[in-house]
Amino acid sequence: MRDWLNKWRQGLARTRKTTFGRLAQWLGATEISDQTWDDLEALLIQADLGVDLTLDIVEQLRERVRREGITRTEELRTLLQEVLRETLQEPPPITYPARPTVILVVGVNGSGKTTTIAKLARRLQREGKQVLLAAADTFRAAAIDQLKVWGQRLGVPVIANQPGSDPGAVTYDAIRSAQARGTDVVLVDTAGRLHTRYNLMEELKKVRRVAGKAQPGAPHHVWLVMDATTGQNALQQAKAFKEAVGVTGVILAKLDSSAKGGMVFAIQRELGLPILFVGLGEGPDDLEPFDPDAFVQGLLEVDDSEVVA
Numbered sequence: 001m002r003d004w005l006n007k008w009r010q011g012l013a014r015t016r017k018t019t020f021g022r023l024a025q026w027l028g029a030t031e032i033s034d035q036t037w038d039d040l041e042a043l044l045i046q047a048d049l050g051v052d053l054t055l056d057i058v059e060q061l062r063e064r065v066r067r068e069g070i071t072r073t074e075e076l077r078t079l080l081q082e083v084l085r086e087t088l089q090e091p092p093p094i095t096y097p098a099r100p101t102v103i104l105v106v107g108v109n110g111s112g113k114t115t116t117i118a119k120l121a122r123r124l125q126r127e128g129k130q131v132l133l134a135a136a137d138t139f140r141a142a143a144i145d146q147l148k149v150w151g152q153r154l155g156v157p158v159i160a161n162q163p164g165s166d167p168g169a170v171t172y173d174a175i176r177s178a179q180a181r182g183t184d185v186v187l188v189d190t191a192g193r194l195h196t197r198y199n200l201m202e203e204l205k206k207v208r209r210v211a212g213k214a215q216p217g218a219p220h221h222v223w224l225v226m227d228a229t230t231g232q233n234a235l236q237q238a239k240a241f242k243e244a245v246g247v248t249g250v251i252l253a254k255l256d257s258s259a260k261g262g263m264v265f266a267i268q269r270e271l272g273l274p275i276l277f278v279g280l281g282e283g284p285d286d287l288e289p290f291d292p293d294a295f296v297q298g299l300l301e302v303d304d305s306e307v308v309a
């Protein structure tokens, strides 16, 4: 029980220190006043929940405080925990409808795609699945090398071509190779940066189409890796990916380096996409299935060692 929560507590330390932890401490023992609501609103906005969601949450809290006759701020904390938890969806189970199941991993440059693919490969291996990686980020030589290094480290085959080659062709070859080997899952690493965003989206659409030619129904999942440190700006980018390539789920990387854990709420609300996993570190084992209970507890828990005067 503690272990389960500990990873989340550590991973959320930054967010807790800058915003939510202050909230938890600040909801000490006083009477609820207009100031309480103003402060709460400011804090939630600062935590990157977005204005709409913040107003919504404060309104829900006010309503419950009225209804339940609550007068003390310390009782607000439990209520806030409940209300925050209710805004989050449980992630759907991940399905593997075909062999190979093809998962396209997309996102802006530096968001954490390649590292996340390594982490996913590790996780799938632990589940006893055969994995293959496709180096469809052919834009930079270093990107191909980075994936190869991970492949070697994890003992997972990597299908790659020359830098500058067609990403669709690499994806096609990788899927064909996986079919021949009886591989369970193909993870396709894609580029995050091209000359313009228009080109990037067109390229990703093409990769998508080619995957479907190599195997009907592919890609079975399109996962968007978002950088948790980017805050609200990332939402616009995410919408562009969602429209262009039909994103089916979000992986929120770098939650451990972020003070903006409130992004989690905004992503679900504004994008209507489930958060499937979160990145809680740079190592191959630092990927956790999104757990709304652990997340909300990790955000609001007060740790005595973290209390600052």
Ligand SMILES: Nc1nc2c(ncn2[C@@H]2O[C@H](COP(=O)(O)OP(=O)(O)OP(=O)(O)O)[C@@H](O)[C@H]2O)c(=O)[nH]1
Pocket (backbone or CB within 6 Å): 107, 108, 109, 110, 111, 112, 113, 114, 115, 116, 137, 143, 191, 192, 193, 253, 254, 255, 256, 257, 278, 279, 280, 281, 282, 286
């Ligand atoms: N702390 C932390 N760092 C992470 C996490 N995920 C990725 N990173 C780091 O973020 C940096 C960028 O990660 P990459 O996986 O190379 O990102 P990318 O999206 O593939 O980048 P491009 O290929 O350039 O588009 C690396 O230094 C990673 O180690 C995470 O969950 N936590």
Ligand SMILES: [Mg+2]
Pocket (backbone or CB within 6 Å): 113, 114, 115, 137, 143, 189
């Ligand atoms: Mg990469």
